[in-house]
Amino acid sequence: MKLSNLTKVTGLSVWFSSLSVINFAQGSAEDPSSANSLVILLFTCVMVLVVFLAAIMGDKIIKLAAGKIRKDSEAKEFGLIPSIKELIFGTQDTSQSKKKITKLSRGFDIKLKGKAKKSISIYNSATYAIKPTDYKGLQPIPKMLLKEGAKVKAGEKIFYDKGFEGVFFTSPVSGKLIEIRRAEKRAIAEIVIQSDGKNSSVKFKAAAPKSLGESGVKSQLLESGAWTAFVERPFGVIANPTLRPNSIHISCSDTAPLAVDYRYVLDQLNQKNIQTGIDALNELSDKVYLNLDKQANKSSKVDQFEGIEINTFLGEHPAGNVGVQIHHTDAIAKGDAVWTIKIEDVATIGKLFNEGVYAPEKIVALTGSIVKNPHYVKTRQGANIAQLIEGQIQEDNSRVVSGNVLSGTQIAKDGFIGAYDNLISVIEEGNQQEMFGWILPQTARPSISPTFPWRMMELARFDANTNMRGEQRAFVVSGQYEEVLPMDVYPQHLMKAIIKNDFEEMEGLGIYELIEEDIAICEFACTSKQPLQGILREGLDYIRSQN
Amino acid sequence: MKFIRDFMDKIEPDKESRFLHTLWDGFDTFLYVPDHVTKKGTHIKDGMDLKRTMIHVVIAMQFAFLIGMYNIGHQHYFALGLFPDFFSGFGAKLLYGVLQYLPMIIVVHLVGLGIEFIFAANKGHAIEEGFLVSGFLIPLVMPPATPLWMVALATAFAVVIAKEAFGGTGMNIFNIALIARVFVFFAFPAEISGDEIWIAPDYSWLHKGFSAVASLFGSADFFSMSVPANLVDGYTGATPLSLASKGGWESVQAYSVTIQGEVYHPYEVSNLIFGNVPGSVGEGSKVGIIIGALFLVFTRIASWRIMLSMILGTMFMSILLNVINVSYSSEVTNVFISVPWYYQFAMGSMFFAMAFMATDPVTASGTNTGKWVYGFMIGVVGIIIRVLNPAYPEGWMLAILLLNVFAPLIDHVVLQQNIKRRLSRVKA
Numbered sequence: 001m002k003l004s005n006l007t008k009v010t011g012l013s014v015w016f017s018s019l020s021v022i023n024f025a026q027g028s029a030e031d032p033s034s035a036n037s038l039v040i041l042l043f044t045c046v047m048v049l050v051v052f053l054a055a056i057m058g059d060k061i062i063k064l065a066a067g068k069i070r071k072d073s074e075a076k077e078f079g080l081i082p083s084i085k086e087l088i089f090g091t092q093d094t095s096q097s098k099k100k101i102t103k104l105s106r107g108f109d110i111k112l113k114g115k116a117k118k119s120i121s122i123y124n125s126a127t128y129a130i131k132p133t134d135y136k137g138l139q140p141i142p143k144m145l146l147k148e149g150a151k152v153k154a155g156e157k158i159f160y161d162k163g164f165e166g167v168f169f170t171s172p173v174s175g176k177l178i179e180i181r182r183a184e185k186r187a188i189a190e191i192v193i194q195s196d197g198k199n200s201s202v203k204f205k206a207a208a209p210k211s212l213g214e215s216g217v218k219s220q221l222l223e224s225g226a227w228t229a230f231v232e233r234p235f236g237v238i239a240n241p242t243l244r245p246n247s248i249h250i251s252c253s254d255t256a257p258l259a260v261d262y263r264y265v266l267d268q269l270n271q272k273n274i275q276t277g278i279d280a281l282n283e284l285s286d287k288v289y290l291n292l293d294k295q296a297n298k299s300s301k302v303d304q305f306e307g308i309e310i311n312t313f314l315g316e317h318p319a320g321n322v323g324v325q326i327h328h329t330d331a332i333a334k335g336d337a338v339w340t341i342k343i344e345d346v347a348t349i350g351k352l353f354n355e356g357v358y359a360p361e362k363i364v365a366l367t368g369s370i371v372k373n374p375h376y377v378k379t380r381q382g383a384n385i386a387q388l389i390e391g392q393i394q395e396d397n398s399r400v401v402s403g404n405v406l407s408g409t410q411i412a413k414d415g416f417i418g419a420y421d422n423l424i425s426v427i428e429e430g431n432q433q434e435m436f437g438w439i440l441p442q443t444a445r446p447s448i449s450p451t452f453p454w455r456m457m458e459l460a461r462f463d464a465n466t467n468m469r470g471e472q473r474a475f476v477v478s479g480q481y482e483e484v485l486p487m488d489v490y491p492q493h494l495m496k497a498i499i500k501n502d503f504e505e506m507e508g509l510g511i512y513e514l515i516e517e518d519i520a521i522c523e524f525a526c527t528s529k530q531p532l533q534g535i536l537r538e539g540l541d542y543i544r545s546q547n
Numbered sequence: 548m549k550f551i552r553d554f555m556d557k558i559e560p561d562k563e564s565r566f567l568h569t570l571w572d573g574f575d576t577f578l579y580v581p582d583h584v585t586k587k588g589t590h591i592k593d594g595m596d597l598k599r600t601m602i603h604v605v606i607a608m609q610f611a612f613l614i615g616m617y618n619i620g621h622q623h624y625f626a627l628g629l630f631p632d633f634f635s636g637f638g639a640k641l642l643y644g645v646l647q648y649l650p651m652i653i654v655v656h657l658v659g660l661g662i663e664f665i666f667a668a669n670k671g672h673a674i675e676e677g678f679l680v681s682g683f684l685i686p687l688v689m690p691p692a693t694p695l696w697m698v699a700l701a702t703a704f705a706v707v708i709a710k711e712a713f714g715g716t717g718m719n720i721f722n723i724a725l726i727a728r729v730f731v732f733f734a735f736p737a738e739i740s741g742d743e744i745w746i747a748p749d750y751s752w753l754h755k756g757f758s759a760v761a762s763l764f765g766s767a768d769f770f771s772m773s774v775p776a777n778l779v780d781g782y783t784g785a786t787p788l789s790l791a792s793k794g795g796w797e798s799v800q801a802y803s804v805t806i807q808g809e810v811y812h813p814y815e816v817s818n819l820i821f822g823n824v825p826g827s828v829g830e831g832s833k834v835g836i837i838i839g840a841l842f843l844v845f846t847r848i849a850s851w852r853i854m855l856s857m858i859l860g861t862m863f864m865s866i867l868l869n870v871i872n873v874s875y876s877s878e879v880t881n882v883f884i885s886v887p888w889y890y891q892f893a894m895g896s897m898f899f900a901m902a903f904m905a906t907d908p909v910t911a912s913g914t915n916t917g918k919w920v921y922g923f924m925i926g927v928v929g930i931i932i933r934v935l936n937p938a939y940p941e942g943w944m945l946a947i948l949l950l951n952v953f954a955p956l957i958d959h960v961v962l963q964q965n966i967k968r969r970l971s972r973v974k975a
Contacts, residue, residue, distance in 0.1 A: 331972055333969065333972040334973050405591050406590070408590065410590070425590075429584055430584050431582045433552070433580060433581060434579060434580040435551070435578060435579055438596055438599045439598070446594070447594040448593060449593065449594070449595040449599075449847065450847055451603055451846045452594055452595075465591070466585045466590050466591060467584060467592070469592045469593065469594050469596055470595075470596025471576065471673055473675060473676070473716065473717065474675075474714075474715065475717055476716060476908060477597075477600060477908050478850075478908045478912075478913040479850060479914075479915055479918070490913075490914060490961075493913065493958070493962055505962075508965070508969060508970070509966065510969055523588050523589045524589045524591065525593050526592075526593070531587055531588045532588070533589070534588055
């Protein structure tokens with residue numbers, strides 16, 4: 001039975017008052033001389049507590065019972081305790097409004113100087129590269145389908161991996177495969193393609209995803225290489241095409257330091273392509289979510305999309321991370337699979353079905369305090385950055401990171417943007433010693449600790465460099481990771497479980513819900529400078545090897 | 548400043564001589580934050596490191612430390628019937644306290660750091676910062692007249708057995724400083740029990756030496772050493788807690804000392820709170836400790852959850868005892884339980900234990916829920932030992948050590964709840 005708030009309030013107060021009447025009747029029946037005021041006070045307190053606990057217990061039991069026959073969101077409306085918010089502001093019909101807003105209170109925004117200005121140019125690089133190392137879970141030497149010197153078109157298969165049957169990695173542009181660069185033990189590091197500037201693509205079927213059906217959509221995505229945009233949770237590897245995931249989360253949010261403004265990115269993308277892309281995703285899973293951050297939430301364009309459930313997440317980093325968002329909408333349990341994809345890749349998929357061409361376009365931001373003119377460019381996946389940063393970096397002693405400074409990868413100054421990245425962050429190297437820097441820091445620096453006076457300045461933005469700011473130590477401080485991670489996990493205990501290779505505890509403490517980028521903020525904040533992302537990946541690899 | 552860097556580079560010992568290099572490295576990283584850059588993982592790091600964390604705890608202790616040190620001098624002269632007002636004889640009291648206390652700090656650091664350096668060199672590790680805090684905490688929990696050899700032995704025991712045997716900073720199960728104190732407490736019961744240990748009546752060679760130097764500059768008898776070291780009339784050196792356990796709150800208030808014909812009540816509530824009462828160096832000044840505790844809470848170095856729940860636990864248990872006392876007043880023989888609960892806070896070292904001992908993040912519970920339970924239980928157990936156990940005058944040392952043992956268990960229960968929540972999501 002579903003009770004209205006008014007009924008709940010009346011019911012509870014009747015219960016309370018009847019109990020207190022009984023309580024007093026009993027109290028007065030006893031010999032009044034023996035009772036003293038302190039005992040009565042204590043007794044009353046205990047009674048109130050017991051009654052309150054009983055009410056909460058009843059409330060929980062009813063909700064649990066309701067949860068067994070209905071969905072979680074509906075079960076919340078059952079129970080005994082009225083929602084104070086609804087009593088004051090009135091009931092809101094949630095089914096009407098399309099966006100669901102989740103506020104996350106824990107987290108920390110690292111405010112760095114050098115955010116990209118809202119101006120965009122088209123950047124055609126001379127060379128592009130596919131880096132097998134960008135994709136997690138691949139063998140070091142995947143199977144090459146083409147040799148050096150071969151002519152390629154966009155969407156032409158270049159290599160595949162035996163572990164991911166049916167998934168092909170294709171060229172982002174047309175031109176010539178000029179070099180296969182190898183790293184240690186002949187592992188393939190980069191496959192470089194020289195662009196011919198025409199961007200001509202292999203011809204695919206231009207048809208509405210609905211008419212192709214699940215298998216049709218799947219095979220077109222696999223053949224064209226667009227499939228590699230899906231990342232599967234747990235483990236953060238390329239999606240397994242034989243699965244049907246619980247849900248697909250389209251990520252249109254990023255709260256990392258210097259991250260792209262997704263409201264601006266949405267303006268640059270073709271709305272029709274995005275909608276077709278969403279249609280295609282709907283063939284692959286029953287549930288498609290679009291996750292927005294504070295900026296993207298302001299965009300009017302998202303309201304027009306159909307076939308998705310929109311969730312907005314407000315809060316400081318990592319509220320914009322898709323892992324945190326999944327935790328709050330559709331938490332992953334053992335045996336589940338959820339896929340994530342970025343909105344720009346959804347547009348690529350849409351174009352594939354609208355026009356029959358593979359064009360993995362990305363809106364990339366060049367950022368950092370030592371960049372002369374931080375701005376956006378429209379380019380293709382795997383572009384070389386040499387011409388882009390030419391004359392832009394004002395400091396020789398600097399580091400170029402593909403991705404954000406928390407979870408991105410360092411690349412050379414003539415390196416290539418990572419397959420999943422839409423950000424280039426340039427920061428100063430911190431290879432200088434600082435006298436008494438640990439107690440009397442000489443420059444402002446971002447920190448979650450209030451011992452740094454600059455933390456008070458909410459609007460201040462910082463220069464950051466790559467100094468370790470101390471040496472690695474054992475875990476000492478507790479509660480620090482929980483403070484910045486808005487998830488129901490205990491990162492420190494999870495890390496310890498990974499270090500001691502305790503399989504069951506890792507599973508129990510939620511390793512399936514995390515990949516590196518989610519705990520990157522904890523690693524930043526860590527007083528003991530522990531390499532949390534590395535430890536987590538070790539644990540994920542271990543569990544994956546066991547399954 | 549470059550000459551310091553050049554000097555440090557010049558004297559860098561060969562890496563082959565491990566002990567010397569560890570020593571040099573410890574000093575070098577104290578002077579300079581190393582030029583290491585991030586290699587894997589995040590490219591930028593928070594400015595906070597363990598050195599900075601630890602030094603903030605030491606800073607927070609300073610208020611209690613300074614008042615405590617002056618108080619050593621005050622108690623000394625008060626017992627002898629000199630300068631009965633807190634601020635009279637300021638210079639003599641301050642210097643007496645400094646000269647009495649400084650050797651203890653130096654000995655603790657020499658012994659403790661020496662052992663740390665040897666272990667670090669043997670393990671090939673860098674020096675860890677844990678001893679920054681322990682080195683200040685150990686002297687603060689010692690009675691001021693503890694012989695230096697005893698302090699040295701206790702420090703060595705605590706560092707070797709309680710810390711290095713478990714693997715160093717971050718690995719220990721028990722609070723280091725409390726292990727040092729518990730060692731003195733149980734190993735030398737004859738020297739450390741009784742009432743008079745809480746004051747330092749004698750003059751050490753340092754005092755005598757300083758007095759001799761001062762006399763050269765025309766200040767004859769700087770420390771008033773000509774006054775015979777006899778305790779003044781009515782002075783027993785008994786602490787408020789030992790009085791309360793014998794005669795309840797009334798006898799704490801009734802305690803009086805007559806100096807030069809004037810009657811003093813050393814254990815007025817204001818004195819208890821400000822801290823001019825005999826006791827271990829750090830525990831006395833509630834004002835100084837609370838300032839330090841607030842500093843730790845606002846800098847988020849120490850957990851406010853533990854502090855608050857420990858206050859709540861103490862309140863809960865003392866109120867419960869009061870209620871028992873009122874309800875069964877005819878059958879109660881223990882007068883201590885009649886002490887009103889709010890005065891339990893004024894006496895003893897509850898606040899010191901709360902601010903600096905219970906909040907040690909390594910030995911406390913690591914989960915936020917666990918911290919509530921941990922702090923609350925310390926409060927409850929501490930009051931039980933203080934009030935109901937006739938053998939121990941104060942309960943916090945044993946309460947915290949007991950809960951140190953239980954902290955991993957509390958965390959385990961909290962984590963099991965988390966694991967259960969997660970398992971319930973698995974679809975059958």
